[in-house]
Amino acid sequence: MKLDNLMLDRSIPPLAGKPKDVKFPDFKEVKTDNGITILVIEDNRLPLVSSSIVFKRGKYFDSYYGEDCAGLGSIMSELITLGTPRFNGEELSERIDYLGADVNVSANFDAFIVNFVSLSKNFSELFDLVQEMILQPVFDEKEFLREKSKRLNEIIAYNDDCEYLSTLLFNKVIYDRTPYSLPLTGTNSSLRELSVTKVKQLHSDLINPGEMLISFIGDITADESIEKVEKYFSHLNRSDLKSESEKIKLLPKAGVYLTNKGGAVQASMKIGHRGIEKKSEDFLKIKFMNTILGGSFTSRINHNLREVNGFTYGARSFFIQRRYAGDFCIETEVKNDLTAPACEQVIKVLREFTSEKITEDELELTKNYIAGSFPLQLETPQSISTLLINLRLFDMEKDFYDNYVTETLKITSEEVLETARKYINPDEISYCLAGDVESISGLMEQIGEVKIIQV
Amino acid sequence: MNAFIMLQKLTESKFNKSKKNVNVFCNSNKIPFFEFRSESGIDVIISQDKSREIVTTGFLYKVGSRNELHGQKGIAHLFEHLMFQGSGNIPKMGHFKFIQQAGGTLNAFTMADYTAYYEQVPSHQLETCFWLESDRLYDLRLTEENLQNQKDVVIEERMQNYDNAPYGLALFKLFENLMRGSSYETPTIGLPVDIKDFSLTQALEFHNNYYRPDNLIIAVSGNVEQETVEEYIGKYFSTSKSGEIPTLNLKDYIPLVEDKLEVIESNVALPGLFIGYQLPGFDFKRNIIADIFNELLINSTSSRLYRKLVYQKKLVTDLTSHLISWQKCAIVTQRFFYPDISSRNIILEIFDREIESFVSGDISERELEKAKNKKLLSVFLGISTLLVKNLQALYYKFYLNDPNNINELYKIIESVTADDIVNFVNENFLNNHRYILNYIPEKKS
Numbered sequence: 094m095k096l097d098n099l100m101l102d103r104s105i106p107p108l109a110g111k112p113k114d115v116k117f118p119d120f121k122e123v124k125t126d127n128g129i130t131i132l133v134i135e136d137n138r139l140p141l142v143s144s145s146i147v148f149k150r151g152k153y154f155d156s157y158y159g160e161d162c163a164g165l166g167s168i169m170s171e172l173i174t175l176g177t178p179r180f181n182g183e184e185l186s187e188r189i190d191y192l193g194a195d196v197n198v199s200a201n202f203d204a205f206i207v208n209f210v211s212l213s214k215n216f217s218e219l220f221d222l223v224q225e226m227i228l229q230p231v232f233d234e235k236e237f238l239r240e241k242s243k244r245l246n247e248i249i250a251y252n253d254d255c256e257y258l259s260t261l262l263f264n265k266v267i268y269d270r271t272p273y274s275l276p277l278t279g280t281n282s283s284l285r286e287l288s289v290t291k292v293k294q295l296h297s298d299l300i301n302p303g304e305m306l307i308s309f310i311g312d313i314t315a316d317e318s319i320e321k322v323e324k325y326f327s328h329l330n331r332s333d334l335k336s337e338s339e340k341i342k343l344l345p346k347a348g349v350y351l352t353n354k355g356g357a358v359q360a361s362m363k364i365g366h367r368g369i370e371k372k373s374e375d376f377l378k379i380k381f382m383n384t385i386l387g388g389s390f391t392s393r394i395n396h397n398l399r400e401v402n403g404f405t406y407g408a409r410s411f412f413i414q415r416r417y418a419g420d421f422c423i424e425t426e427v428k429n430d431l432t433a434p435a436c437e438q439v440i441k442v443l444r445e446f447t448s449e450k451i452t453e454d455e456l457e458l459t460k461n462y463i464a465g466s467f468p469l470q471l472e473t474p475q476s477i478s479t480l481l482i483n484l485r486l487f488d489m490e491k492d493f494y495d496n497y498v499t500e501t502l503k504i505t506s507e508e509v510l511e512t513a514r515k516y517i518n519p520d521e522i523s524y525c526l527a528g529d530v531e532s533i534s535g536l537m538e539q540i541g542e543v544k545i546i547q548v
Numbered sequence: 549m550n551a552f553i554m555l556q557k558l559t560e561s562k563f564n565k566s567k568k569n570v571n572v573f574c575n576s577n578k579i580p581f582f583e584f585r586s587e588s589g590i591d592v593i594i595s596q597d598k599s600r601e602i603v604t605t606g607f608l609y610k611v612g613s614r615n616e617l618h619g620q621k622g623i624a625h626l627f628e629h630l631m632f633q634g635s636g637n638i639p640k641m642g643h644f645k646f647i648q649q650a651g652g653t654l655n656a657f658t659m660a661d662y663t664a665y666y667e668q669v670p671s672h673q674l675e676t677c678f679w680l681e682s683d684r685l686y687d688l689r690l691t692e693e694n695l696q697n698q699k700d701v702v703i704e705e706r707m708q709n710y711d712n713a714p715y716g717l718a719l720f721k722l723f724e725n726l727m728r729g730s731s732y733e734t735p736t737i738g739l740p741v742d743i744k745d746f747s748l749t750q751a752l753e754f755h756n757n758y759y760r761p762d763n764l765i766i767a768v769s770g771n772v773e774q775e776t777v778e779e780y781i782g783k784y785f786s787t788s789k790s791g792e793i794p795t796l797n798l799k800d801y802i803p804l805v806e807d808k809l810e811v812i813e814s815n816v817a818l819p820g821l822f823i824g825y826q827l828p829g830f831d832f833k834r835n836i837i838a839d840i841f842n843e844l845l846i847n848s849t850s851s852r853l854y855r856k857l858v859y860q861k862k863l864v865t866d867l868t869s870h871l872i873s874w875q876k877c878a879i880v881t882q883r884f885f886y887p888d889i890s891s892r893n894i895i896l897e898i899f900d901r902e903i904e905s906f907v908s909g910d911i912s913e914r915e916l917e918k919a920k921n922k923k924l925l926s927v928f929l930g931i932s933t934l935l936v937k938n939l940q941a942l943y944y945k946f947y948l949n950d951p952n953n954i955n956e957l958y959k960i961i962e963s964v965t966a967d968d969i970v971n972f973v974n975e976n977f978l979n980n981h982r983y984i985l986n987y988i989p990e991k992k993s
Binding site: 108138192195252358399426428461464472 | 599600601602636637640641644645646648649650651652653668670672673675676678679682683686687696697698699700701702704705707708709711712713714783784815816817818848849850855858859862865866885887914917918919921922924925928929931932933934
């Protein structure tokens with residue numbers, strides 16, 4: 094290296110600007126007479142329109158339809174795309190592709206979501222197809238059987254994946270026998286139980302305008318958007334709002350749980366306990382606290398397991414917050430012989446984190462990160478729409494994002510410790526591992542009595 | 549990051565524009581690029597977009613696993629990790645801290661042909677990115693301890709994404725057979741035995757050889773003034789490095805002389821079938837034709853093979869095709885998962901028949917239009933984020949020496965004809981040998 098720039102002294106970092114208080118972008122929100130919420134974000138930089146039609150799932154868990162109905166919602170989602178009075182599945186997919194469009198229907202624990210996008214010149218035609226799929230699916234018996242057998246094969250393939258197995262195990266342990274304990278995709282036994290009749294029942298329960306939300310994003314105006322909703326959905330009658338379920342109370346389940354994936358050279362680990370539902374006054378504080386613990390690359394968990402010990406390619410923690418319950422989970426993948434040492438490190442980090450205040454550096458860093466990166470979350474109209482839909486779906490405060498930056502900058506290290514103590518309890522931890530049981534169970538006995546569970 | 553996935557993202561999103569009535573690729577709405585070369589030899593690209601308060605930077609070094617010597621497989625990617633382990637004024641992991649402090653995100657990935665580092669920050673924090681990147685270019689500090697730690701991390705990465713993943717080593721098999729003899733024979737993640745042997749001296753030498761201003765392209769997109777970028781380049785990147793970049797002698801693969809079928813028993817639940825063909829090196833239009841062909845054949849639910857194999861015959865549960873195109877050579881691979889172990893030959897038969905039908909039968913206007921529309925959608929979705937737009941500018945600068953090729957994508961997609969598809973099939977499938985890899989579940993004892 095020669096001719097170094099003599100004027101430059103890199104030992105002084107550039108002045109870091111303070112986070113700017115960014116205004117949440119403009120959007121329009123309207124409610125129709127029959128109760129549908131419409132959100133519109135106009136943005137004509139690209140010739141695309143995307144839209145989401147969301148149905149709040151309320152209490153309609155799969156288990157509402159019978160003891161062993163896991164997978165019902167997700168099968169229904171698949172079938173939505175496979176036939177209307179006018180077109181069969183093959184014809185629908187040909188039409189969607191021809192429009193340069195993409196339609197994705199999915200079910201999670203809290204909602205059914207139909208996301209679709211197309212070149213803007215084709216959007217009206219696409220919307221017409223999608224509304225027909227949603228309102229008039231034929232739920233053909235043959236398609237149902239085909240989908241079911243495809244799903245059974247997919248489950249066989251999933252069972253190859255340690256990460257999938259450890260997630261099943263963790264949910265089974267933490268959400269013990271509640272609706273959240275069952276896999277959304279269904280199980281071998283539940284899929285055999287499902288029927289077209291149940292699919293139709295779930296569908297008719299769902300189509301309730303009072304629990305519907307439609308967003309339009311991109312190269313489309315608010316008037317055009319509202320007109321479409323009026324045209325296709327104004328005839329729907331609002332049914333009496335179904336009574337919402339109670340919050341689900343979970344019990345502590347501390348222990349060591351293993352499930353077998355013979356021959357695996359690495360184990361997938363999920364370490365955690367019960368958590369908190371989505372709508373929580375501590376939502377922002379939990380996010381803040383978890384960012385320091387395991388929610389970012391510089392977090393304590395990743396720093397310890399990856400950068401100090403070299404045990405893993407990566408490790409992270411998160412709070413899954415659903416409508417009626419949630420969990421706290423640390424996840425990583427390590428070689429078989431590092432399973433017990435990694436557990437010991439995790440518990441050490443958790444004990445420190447729940448007994449000592451974070452450093453001033455960590456506090457400042459996290460404030461700057463969470464508040465400062467807010468503009469990045471608002472980059473595309475799609476990302477803005479996702480933020481809005483989540484607020485509405487979980488009935489969170491309307492001004493949540495208006496106060497996001499100022500509230501974040503107010504958080505103190507005392508509050509972080511308080512939040513950590515309130516939501517993390519090292520004595521309640523469950524260790525859920527999927528891997529080669531023969532190789533890891535002996536080691537894991539050092540952590541606690543091992544229970545082997547089939548998932 | 550897993551190079552395979554990243555590649556898929558790049559090929560999926562790398563093309564561009566819209567349709568008839570669409571204004572984006574008209575002259576007035578082209579994505580604007582301003583380019584210059586710094587005194588120190590850096591190619592700099594600036595693309596202003598003031599619609600948001602953010603800015604993205606990308607630093608592409610023209611070094612990847614293709615530059616690795618025998619016995620050093622995996623070094624380029626390991627080295628990407630080492631770039632985060634500290635430099636003269638920045639401690640280990642400092643990049644993450646400073647960028648987080650600025651409210652930004654960052655990452656890096658290694659490909660066969662190049663290695664890229666990128667940051668995205670609120671626009672008033674841009675200088676931090678230049679300062680950080682400059683420090684590790686001019687003043688990298690490595691220790692034995694950090695080297696050892698990152699070797700462990702990379703070996704865990706390989707285990708997670710390849711050794712312990714179902715069909716995870718298929719990529720190695722495909723490259724070993726299709727890229728044999730070429731500079732691309734070993735996937736970027738490399739070989740554990742080589743990674744373990746890599747010394748600190750070799751690491752420093754690698755940095756000296758390839759991490760140089762005259763081996764670097766920088767792209768900046770977003771809410772930024774051209775003068776600001778020029779000022780930062782002058783301030784942080786005006787120093788040249790002595791010495792020379794080692795000569796690169798890219799080697800092509802040895803062409804297959806016959807079809808080959810390999811069966812592997814493995815701990816997988818469903819049988820998997822991988823078919824691979826060799827193609828010549830990077831070709832802009834050919835790559836677009838390949839993407840459109842893949843749409844027609846496999847990659848959408850209305851494609852010919854999806855309808856046949858999944859919908860009508862119910863033989864296959866999941867299938868996909870994708871193109872890997874490096875500078876010197878390319879391959880196209882199809883992948884099928886199927887439940888019944890006895891259906892391999894019938895799947896192959898149907899595959900061959902459908903390929904043949906592109907040449908013997910018709911490709912209708914509507915079918916071609918459909919595949920092009922799909923391609924356009926993915927192009928638009930890709931460039932809807934600054935990050936991808938900026939990486940594509942780097943990509944086209946690197947492969948075609950001009951980021952403006954992004955602005956040509958729409959025109960080229962529109963120009964593809966049924967004859968182009970027929971020629972593509974003839975050249976690369978019908979008159980070509982192939983390698984077939986069949987994973988079958990091992991017998992449980």
